[in-house]
Amino acid sequence: MxxxxxxxxxxxxxxxxxxxxxxxxxxxxxxxTLFGLLxxxxxxxxxxxxxxxxxxxxxxxxxxxxxxVYQQLGLDQPIYVQFFRYVSDMVQxxxxxxxxxxxxxxxxxxxxxxxxxxxxxxxIIFGAGVGIPLGVYAATKRDRLADHIIRFLTLIGxxxxxxxxxxxxxxxxxxxxxxxxxxxxxxxxxxxxxQPITGFLLIDSAITxxxxxxxxxxxNIWLPAVILGTSSMAYIxxxxxxxxxxxxxxxxxxxxxIKGLSARQVVWRHAFLNIRVQLVTIVALAxxxxxxxxxxxxxxxxxxxxxxxxxxxxxIGDMNAVMACVLLVGILFIGLNLxxxxxxxxxxxxxxx
Amino acid sequence: xxDPILSVRNLNVTYLxxxxxxxxxxxxSFDIGREKVAIVGESGSGKSTVGRAVVRLLTxxxxxxxDRMDFEGKNLLSLSERKMQDVRGRRISxxxxxxxxxLNPVVTVGEQVTEAYRVHNKVPHKEAKERxxxxxxxxxxxxxxxxxxxxxxxxxxxxxxxxMIAMMxxxxxxxxIADEPTSALDxxxxxxxxxxxxxxxxxxxxxxxFISHDLNLVQSFCDRVLIMxxxxxxxxxRGDELGDAKHDYTKGLLASLPRIGDRRGRLSxxxxxxxxxxxxxxxx
Amino acid sequence: xxxxxxxxLTLRQWMTTEEVTNGRQAFVQKVYWGAVGFLQNxxxxxxxAVIVVLLxxxxxxxxxxxxxxLAQDLGAALQPPSAAHYFGTDELGRDIFSRIVFxxxxxxxxxxxxxxxxxxxxxxxxxxxxxxxxxxxxxxxRVTDIFLSFPSxxxxxxxxxxxxxxxxxxxxxxxxxxxxxxxxxxxxxTMTIRSSDFIAAATLQGAGSIRILRHYIFPLCLPSVIxxxxxxxxxxxxxxxxxxxxxxxxxxxxxxxxxxxxxxxxFMLDSWWVVTMPGSAILIVSLAFNLFGDGLRDFLDPxxxx
Numbered sequence: 043m044x045x046x047x048x049x050x051x052x053x054x055x056x057x058x059x060x061x062x063x064x065x066x067x068x069x070x071x072x073x074x075t076l077f078g079l080l081x082x083x084x085x086x087x088x089x090x091x092x093x094x095x096x097x098x099x100x101x102x103x104x105x106x107x108x109x110x111v112y113q114q115l116g117l118d119q120p121i122y123v124q125f126f127r128y129v130s131d132m133v134q135x136x137x138x139x140x141x142x143x144x145x146x147x148x149x150x151x152x153x154x155x156x157x158x159x160x161x162x163x164x165x166i167i168f169g170a171g172v173g174i175p176l177g178v179y180a181a182t183k184r185d186r187l188a189d190h191i192i193r194f195l196t197l198i199g200x201x202x203x204x205x206x207x208x209x210x211x212x213x214x215x216x217x218x219x220x221x222x223x224x225x226x227x228x229x230x231x232x233x234x235x236x237q238p239i240t241g242f243l244l245i246d247s248a249i250t251x252x253x254x255x256x257x258x259x260x261x262n263i264w265l266p267a268v269i270l271g272t273s274s275m276a277y278i279x280x281x282x283x284x285x286x287x288x289x290x291x292x293x294x295x296x297x298x299x300i301k302g303l304s305a306r307q308v309v310w311r312h313a314f315l316n317i318r319v320q321l322v323t324i325v326a327l328a329x330x331x332x333x334x335x336x337x338x339x340x341x342x343x344x345x346x347x348x349x350x351x352x353x354x355x356x357x358i359g360d361m362n363a364v365m366a367c368v369l370l371v372g373i374l375f376i377g378l379n380l381x382x383x384x385x386x387x388x389x390x391x392x393x394x395x
Numbered sequence: 396x397x398d399p400i401l402s403v404r405n406l407n408v409t410y411l412x413x414x415x416x417x418x419x420x421x422x423x424s425f426d427i428g429r430e431k432v433a434i435v436g437e438s439g440s441g442k443s444t445v446g447r448a449v450v451r452l453l454t455x456x457x458x459x460x461x462d463r464m465d466f467e468g469k470n471l472l473s474l475s476e477r478k479m480q481d482v483r484g485r486r487i488s489x490x491x492x493x494x495x496x497x498l499n500p501v502v503t504v505g506e507q508v509t510e511a512y513r514v515h516n517k518v519p520h521k522e523a524k525e526r527x528x529x530x531x532x533x534x535x536x537x538x539x540x541x542x543x544x545x546x547x548x549x550x551x552x553x554x555x556x557x558x559m560i561a562m563m564x565x566x567x568x569x570x571x572i573a574d575e576p577t578s579a580l581d582x583x584x585x586x587x588x589x590x591x592x593x594x595x596x597x598x599x600x601x602x603x604x605f606i607s608h609d610l611n612l613v614q615s616f617c618d619r620v621l622i623m624x625x626x627x628x629x630x631x632x633r634g635d636e637l638g639d640a641k642h643d644y645t646k647g648l649l650a651s652l653p654r655i656g657d658r659r660g661r662l663s664x665x666x667x668x669x670x671x672x673x674x675x676x677x678x679x
Numbered sequence: 680x681x682x683x684x685x686x687x688l689t690l691r692q693w694m695t696t697e698e699v700t701n702g703r704q705a706f707v708q709k710v711y712w713g714a715v716g717f718l719q720n721x722x723x724x725x726x727x728a729v730i731v732v733l734l735x736x737x738x739x740x741x742x743x744x745x746x747x748x749l750a751q752d753l754g755a756a757l758q759p760p761s762a763a764h765y766f767g768t769d770e771l772g773r774d775i776f777s778r779i780v781f782x783x784x785x786x787x788x789x790x791x792x793x794x795x796x797x798x799x800x801x802x803x804x805x806x807x808x809x810x811x812x813x814x815x816x817x818x819x820x821r822v823t824d825i826f827l828s829f830p831s832x833x834x835x836x837x838x839x840x841x842x843x844x845x846x847x848x849x850x851x852x853x854x855x856x857x858x859x860x861x862x863x864x865x866x867x868x869t870m871t872i873r874s875s876d877f878i879a880a881a882t883l884q885g886a887g888s889i890r891i892l893r894h895y896i897f898p899l900c901l902p903s904v905i906x907x908x909x910x911x912x913x914x915x916x917x918x919x920x921x922x923x924x925x926x927x928x929x930x931x932x933x934x935x936x937x938x939x940x941x942x943x944x945x946f947m948l949d950s951w952w953v954v955t956m957p958g959s960a961i962l963i964v965s966l967a968f969n970l971f972g973d974g975l976r977d978f979l980d981p982x983x984x985x
Contacts, residue, residue: 078825083837090841194722197973201966203917205924206940206958209947217948293496299452301511301562302484304476311510315501334830338921342944352833353925356840368829368837375828391501391546415697 068383072376077129079372084128087365088115098361099141132369138362142355147366150351156241157227158340158347162332164267169274169332170325176275177282181290182309192279199276204335207269208342215265223261225344232258266343270335274328281324282317289313318389326382330375399426400570400602401449401487404463405677408441408448408626410456419444419457421626422677427570427602431593433613433634434606436623442606445623446572449604450483467569485515488563489572493579494555498547504555505531505543508562515566530561534591553584560591570602571595577612589616610637610648622648625672644671713978723974729967737783746774748781748934757950767952769943775952778934779960785935786964789850789919789928794908796854801861802904806892808862809869820866823859831856831914832921839927846929849922853915864907868900909975913968920961936961 088094095111103111116124131137137147180192215222223229227243232255239246244263247256289295290313298308333349340349348367355363408420420441425432436442448459451471464471467486474482491497499507508527509520516523524543531539534557547555556576563571573592577585593616596603607613613620614637622630622645630642640646650663693704694711717723736743745765752772760767766775808819826834831853838852872878873896881891922928923937931938936957943953 074821075825075828078821079828082825086837086841090838190722193973197722197969198962198966201913201917201962201969203920203924203937203940203958203961203965205921205937206954206961209940209944209954209958213947213951213954293491293493294499296447296452296489297491297497297559297562298499300450300483300489302480302482302514302566303510304480312499312502316499318501331830334832337832337836338924341925352836356836356925356927359840361840364837364840368833371830371833372825372828375830379828389501392548 072380075376076373079369079376080129080132081125083365083369083372084125086368087361088124088128089121091361094361096359098138137366140355140363141360142358142363147363150363151348151366151370153238153241154346154351155348156238157243157345158333158336158349160242160244161263161267161270161340161345161347162329162336164263165271165332165335166274166325166329168268168271169328170278170321172271173275173278174282174321177279178286178309178314180279180283181286182305184287189283192283196276196280199272202272204269204273205338205342207272208266208339211265211269212342221261222265223258225262225342227262227346228255228258229262266339266345270332270339273335274332277328277331278321278324282321285317285320286313289316292316319386322385322389323382326378326385330378333371333374399428400467401427401604402463402465403449403461406445406448406459406461406464408444408453409458409460411458412456419626420448421674423623423626423628424677425621425628425631427604429596429600429602430619431596431603431605431617431634433617433620434604434623435608435610435613435620437608440623441626442608442623443574444626446489446574446604446606449572450487450489451479452483481515484511484563484568485566486568487570487572488566488568489574490556490559490563490576492575494547494550494552494559495579497559498555500547503544503546504550504558505539505545508543508558508565511562512565526565527561530565531558534558534561534564535587536561551584552580553587556580556584556588557591560588564595567599568601570604572604572606574606575608576605578607578609610652613637627672627675629671629675642671643668717974717978720974720977722970723977726967726970726972726974729963730971733783733787733964733967736780737787740780740784744774744777744780746777748773748778749932750774757946757953759950760952766956767950769939769953770946775939775956778939779936779957782934782936782939782957782960783964785846785929785933786916786919786961789846789853790912790915792850793854793857793915793919794912796850797857797861797911798904798908800854801858802865802897802900804858805862805865805867806869806896806900809866810873810888810892810896812870816866819862823862826856826859829856832918835918835922836925836927839922844927844930846933846935849919849928852922852927853918856918857911857915860911861904861907865900865904868903869896872896872899906975909968910972913965913972916961916965916968920965 094115094117095108098115099107099111112118116127119127135148137151139145140147140150143150176192176196180189183189211222212224216224226233236243236247236250236252236255239249243259244256247253247259286309290309292313295308295313298312299305303311336345336347337349337352339345340347341353344350348370352364352367355367403426404424406420406423407418410417410419423441423445425434434442434445444453444457447453448457449464449466449471451459453459459472461472466482469482471479471482498504505524505527508530509523512518512523512526512530513520518526528539528543531542536542536554536557542550542554542558550558556579560576571592576592577588580588589612592603592605595601605613605617614634617634620632620634620637621628622632622640622642624644630640630645632640632645637645637649640649644665647663647665651665653662694708699705699708750773752768755764755768755772756770758764758768758772764774764776766779769775769778804819804823808816808823834856835849835852838855839849842848842851878891878895881895886895919928920937920940923935924941926938926941929935929938931942939957940954940961943950943957947954
């Protein structure tokens with residue numbers, strides 16, 4: 043009899059777990075957001091510029107090119123037809139041809155993207171690897187000197203313009219100390235030795251056994267990665283601190299202390315397990331916003347990645363390429379959100395069925 | 396009363412903040428032997444603070460002082476934090492109000508019980524797990540092996556509280572502080588939990604500090620009752636003599652209880668007197 | 680305590696006594712204790728002080744600057760900091776100190792203008808969504824989410840590229856990316872207020888939606904929106920500097936700090952001051968806004984109250 047009652051209570055608890063809605067509505071919501079992204083980039087790229095043709099081909103093109111592009115864009119068509127054509131182009135991955143390289147934009151992006159991912163991944167490893175312990179430590183020292191110092195340092199991390207930090211880093215670690223290899227992915231005489239396999243130079247050079255290239259790449263990547271990771275470190279440590287403080291005020295912390303665990307054991311064996319879910323979300327978010335820093339840091343370090351590609355196309359006013367990049371960033375953001383949603387389910391037993 | 400396990404004299408707890416100092420507990424004295432002692436009072440009377448002061452788990456802004464706070468011959472206030480960790484769990488345990496909050500939501504209940512054993516006993520995980528299963532069975536959980544792998548949100552309130560009790564008993568403490576252990580439970584489940592606690596005191600000879608706001612409950616359940624008001628113990632009585640209370644506050648509380656069978660008139664309301672908050676005599 | 684003695688309380692006692700007699704006293708006490716806490720937070724005070732200095736510098740720039748910020752002197756190019764040029768000179772011999780002093784006007788101009796644009800847009804969207812609910816809410820919030828699904832600099836870059844480089848366009852671009860958080864906040868506030876009894880009373884008296892939004896909900900939303908905008912100012916400064924650095928903000932020869940940093944890049948290995956000085960100015964001002972905002976948040980967030 044009691045077994046039955048308990049079983050009922052257990053299954054009742056299960057109802058509370060469905061907080062994410064069904065898979066179907068998730069798919070629908072992603073589709074709506076993607077459609078919105080397309081609409082937004084369409085407005086920015088085709089509607090806002092005074093002359094979208096000039097926005098794509100630049101001022102110096104001749105009349106013939108102008109007419110051809112005018113036709114291609116279908117600017118003589120009503121706006122909804124233009125939008126429909128734009129969406130169908132985008133869905134097929136047809137982003138047009140980049141003026142800068144003369145190649146399809148999509149090919150360019152695939153080529154430059156790994157450099158950015160490599161940089162951003164190392165940056166987030168640094169940001170989370172330093173930021174999380176720092177935030178946990180600050181929470182355990184709440185309102186004490188260490189907490190105030192960490193708070194001040196993270197505010198500095200928040201407030202520093204990343205491009206400027208990059209320049210200062212170059213002056214200090216490249217020009218003065220010689221600890222860093224300077225700009226670009228490797229020293230100039232190592233370029234082109236390793237053919238892209240994964241596109242991640244550190245991995246490719248290790249696979250092919252080109253250790254000179256590997257060390258050169260490592261010397262070149264650590265500085266931009268650390269600088270790029272600094273602002274996410276500040277963000278992650280502040281968020282970690284506030285999540286941790288929330289957990290440390292929970293009753294189960296008292297329970298764990300009552301069992302005889304030390305304050306440190308409670309933090310890592312109990313409270314930390316409860317902030318994993320939130321940490322996953324903010325680390326994913328921070329990873330996404332690294333793309334923002336990457337635009338600036340790649341310019342500073344002449345890093346041949348996605349950010350540098352975006353800015354060099356901005357400079358020559360190639361809106362096709364710019365909009366493709368912007369669209370990609372938006373899609374990546376959605377992807378990261380989705381990923382953190384999935385990880386949420388993995389780490390939190392209350393969301394599992 | 397048997398010889399006291401815990402003996403407290405003139406316990407004071409003060410919270411310091413930039414605005415004011417708050418005397419949460421003032422000159423509280425009591426002894427607990429192998430018996431059930433209740434501390435009764437309304438919200439904010441300081442009854443929970445007393446319980447947490449004994450195990451020294453108040454926030455850092457709380458200052459605890461006492462003429463004496465002896466437990467099994469040791470002065471709890473002078474122990475190092477390291478030594479205090481040996482006392483917590485192994486010698487003194489605490490059952491909290493609501494298992495929904497007092498169990499870690501992302502760790503299986505079984506692991507939490509096992510951990511309580513492993514903190515004080517350096518044994519392989521497997522052995523500790525067997526102990527935990529046996530302990531779960533001893534608090535009348537029918538299918539310990541199944542329950543072991545459940546998460547806290549998957550068990551009912553009553554079962555959660557029994558798991559909490561199992562967790563607190565596994566290192567075999569000599570004093571249990573139960574902080575409103577039944578307030579979050581349904582009436583029928585409440586009785587089961589009380590029965591388990593009752594057996595513990597009788598069979599294992601441990602002391603129970605029962606913190607509650609429920610006068611009806613404590614007068615039938617506990618051997619002695621301390622009544623707290625505004626951080627002080629205003630009266631101490633045997634559970635079955637609660638009706639003979641002398642202090643106005645206790646009498647007022649008893650008068651405001653609804654009783655089955657009474658005429659359904661208006662319940663009396665406490666007429667608070669400032670004199671109740673005046674400092675009471677210190678005990679030597 | 681009797682009523683008579685209470686009337687003899689000093690203002691300070693009235694603001695600190697634990698026996699609160701009315702709502703206004705409770706509010707004043709809350710503000711008082713918040714202000715006490717704020718004044719005890721040295722970092723927030725430093726932030727406030729820097730912001731005040733920034734305002735003064737911008738207001739009296741012609742008096743403070745030692746040189747004409749645009750005057751070139753190729754003979755005195757790339758001079759290190761000295762008594763004649765406090766922060767040195769740039770590649771065209773312009774005095775960096777004077778350029779930074781005048782650059783504070785550009786920074787403040789961007790921050791103020793963006794705030795003035797973002798507030799009304801965010802409030803209009805948020806209040807409409809929150810008050811009408813249903814499909815209006817769904818559509819507006821979905822649009823907000825789409826804007827939020829970009830890092831703000833990337834979106835601002837796209838807008839600035841579409842509009843063409845320039846200070847005003849940079850302001851518009853930043854404003855277009857900065858309104859969604861305001862809208863979310865205004866929506867949340869509106870939804871809380873909407874269900875209050877005094878709104879129901881106003882509705883019963885025949886007030887229409889526009890009237891309720893303008894006279895009842897708007898004034899109540901305003902304080903938290905203003906606070907939120909203050910908190911965002913450091914971010915606006917950094918985005919503006921980033922746009923300037925990429926050449927999409929104020930155009931040369933305007934002394935915009937990000938553009939100055941960018942122009943100094945080519946000379947930085949030999950002349951460290953050309954990038955260090957303007958970059959430090961960005962850092963200090965954005966840090967000041969962050970410190971101030973942080974203190975303000977503690978002061979206003981009831982969960983941090985003691």
